Amino acid sequence: MTLFFQLIVSGLGFGAVYALGAISLTVIFNTSNVVNFASASLSSAVALLMWLALVRLHLSVVLAWLFALVAAMVIGAVVEAAFLRRVERSSLIVQIVMTLGLLVAIEGLDGALYGFNPKTLPHVIHGPSIAIGSVFLDRNDAFILGLTLVLTLVLYLVYQRTRLGLALRAVASDRDVASLMGIQTQRMVSLSWAIGVLLAGVSAILIAPSISLTPTFMENVAVFAFAAAVLGGFGSLPGALVGGLLIGVMSNLISGYLSNNLQLTFVFLMILLVLYIRPNGLFGKRVMSRQ
């Protein structure tokens, strides 16, 4: 029984990281209708900048975070303005190729800048793991989980309770009409990319201490995050959160009781099953389609 609970508790830490990644994809998809396949390299880039600030430039922790977070938002806005805006009226396939191209290009660029040897980022929270009976919860995992819940809640409130959120939702619902209503749609799309890369970057910074930091280290995580977003019904924030946590826990249980090797396979089989029963995902109301 200890193993069962340990698998669940351990799964929540990575699950929260998948959830942040899924929320990032959701925020960007909602306003710009783009599935951001470059997420893995963008978030790695942010974590590497954090490493640069903390380890190379010896900035204080607070300053380093500030630097990384601001950089993340700038990267998001710049990538949108420089690349995605050019293809915003193009076909889906062109946009997919664009984000995939960015994935490879940014990884290559980071490789040239930092090299591919694993680097280390310190844990945000230090100290021994928290013992809950015979089950252990890593402090860093606990922090990630808490932060993810708080960020999701804040984001949800911003979306539901503020005029900015309303404007973002309006752009998500119908960009042309939003423009007619005097909403500066371009700015909303920029903003959502900034927020999206910020969230993905935070997830990368938080998980980097547990795995090794390289220009490609988020690729595997991004695959799970993508799965989480699909499971949650691409477009729903609560769906992305629940999808991420569910995938973190489920993949751990599958790996613990069935086969470690088939982790990814079973996760995707589970998603296929969910989509078969609920084509719009667990929380979805809109089908991912384009006219």
Add this chain to the structure above:
Amino acid sequence: MLELDGVSLSFGGVRAVNNLSFEIPDGQITALIGPNGAGKTSILNVISRFYTPQHGRVTFDGKDLLQLPPSEIIDVGIARSFQNVALFKDLSVVDNLKIGTDHRSSAGLFSNMFRLPRAVKHERDARREAEEVLEFLDIEAIAERRSGTLSYGHQKLVDLGRALVSRPKLLLLDEPAAGTSEGLKAWLATKIKEIPERFGCAVLLIDHDMLLVLGVSQKVVVVDFGSKIAQGTPDEIRQDRRVIAAYLGEES
């Protein structure tokens, strides 16, 4: 208030609007009528800046409208409803209306985020204004429904409500009653009549339902093939031969 002066618009050689001039007086309902394809919606699109005419001037309170991009039209005080309804289908009715209030400080969206008390007050004001309009249109009951799930008639009302809630000086209504039931049409006519006084704005109404138009407007402008063929009070228009001919011609 709004003045069109010698406006001409053509699409690749086809004249949609031909040397058209008319004026919309303050605080009144002006109707723009004409048979299908007479160029009514083109004129509305010129005023809301979707189209730029090749010739002529459009001024609003003395300001040259043609200098503004479409997104700033709402800021000078012109709001419109849409012939084919352009709601945010994923958002609730009240959210759709709240967006109508947004233009008044859309630049402050960001700073607003960081000033919570003010944001809360804005939110409360927006909601109250939305509710006033909902009450005026008698649709409070559907305030929280997702607008994509509403009947067409209700969607038309929400579309009208969203234009109203922005407190425009000039409200452009593009066939507000088209496709709705006879009962709703009659009720809508009485509501439109109340708008100038209740919301302190002028209205430009486009419709080809003569009964509706002549019943609510103080001034009527008749167009056909993009040109003005008559202008006057509803009574004058009823007796205008060219108008009768245009309409009979169309309907026979």
Add this chain to the structure above:
Amino acid sequence: MLGEFENLDFRRGSDRSRWRGHNVKWPKVVLACSTLGLVAAACGSSSSTGTTATTAAAATPGVTANSILFGETTPKSGPAALYGQQQAGIQAYFDTINAQGGVGGRKLKLIALDDQYSPPVALQDTKTLIEQDHVFAIVQTNGTATTEANMPIYQQFGVPVVGAGTGAAFFYDTLRPFFFNVWPAYTVEGKKLGEFATQTLKLNKIGVIYQNDDFGKSLYQGFQSSGATAAVSIPYDPTQTDFSSAVAQLKSAGVDGVVIFAIPGPAISIMNAMAAINFHPKLLLSQVSVAPSSYSAVNSSEINGSYISAFIPPLTDSTNPQVATFLSAMKQYQPSTPASVFAAWGWEAAQTAVAGLKAVHGPLTRASYIAALNTLTNLQILGGTISYSPTDHAGLKNVTVLENINGHRVRPTA
């Protein structure tokens, strides 16, 4: 070995830089081509049938009256760029020999190319070395997949290869006349760790986590051949990042030691995941798992006291004459490259290659060189003792186990 990275780096094909130890002058190449009467075939034609080792002595590729040209391909950019330090080790040994007058009056020259750890790039590099640069032999390649990719072209031209930077079974199970392993086989390494776990550490219950490919399986196979059994064995996919479930299983099984057969990235994740659930068994790792760069990515307290298989002796031990020579040569000839384990890999491959040259009797041809390599017996190199025969090209047979103490690899105290 580290061919196990390749699924991460196939894409990076740009920026293929050439790294040359010494420049080859074109006239020399042209001369070599024309002497052979193979100008059209060897100088750029893809239909080249190549030169064989049986060509007349005077025309032996890469050999002149006063020089012998070797080629090398290792990753110098990309995820495994650190392994490129092997070039410095080779060069340092060549410089040492050249300072003594070379071999038989011929100076040793090296052309080193960057294969980026990518099999297609490695293949292209190797074609360039053999068909354009006309190297005499290859000294040290790097990686399982890259070396496998090169094998057909080595075979086609009969080019001697000394040192492959891999211990995968593919290179040991089949004897290839022109191909000489320097590293111990992974099965040997796995067996040593198995013996150490059961006999030296006397562990009762051992868990094994291994990469699910030729690299990990060869090591695990060796582990089992020692008679050790794994109470729990967990295969993993090389791209896996979340190991929390794998280590929870190991902990739940109550193992007192865990053997990790992984490349550095996953090895780091595994050790961090163990710390997260307060699980501190004895750790035994393959030398592949703990490239020095991965030390820095793990909390040092996690790795302290862990055991690692090795064939390169502790490089801090300057009382070992092999180590002392290596360190001073690196300092003298390659001061800008650290005297790392990677440089040591290159160094010992060069030691073996040069010992073969010295053993040649009569004219130097590829055939006579291969024959000479086959006669090497009890050759002392940095990593131990090598003996080849026409039926045994297996390289080093001995692996030791070292302990990680405060970031250094030392002989175990226990």
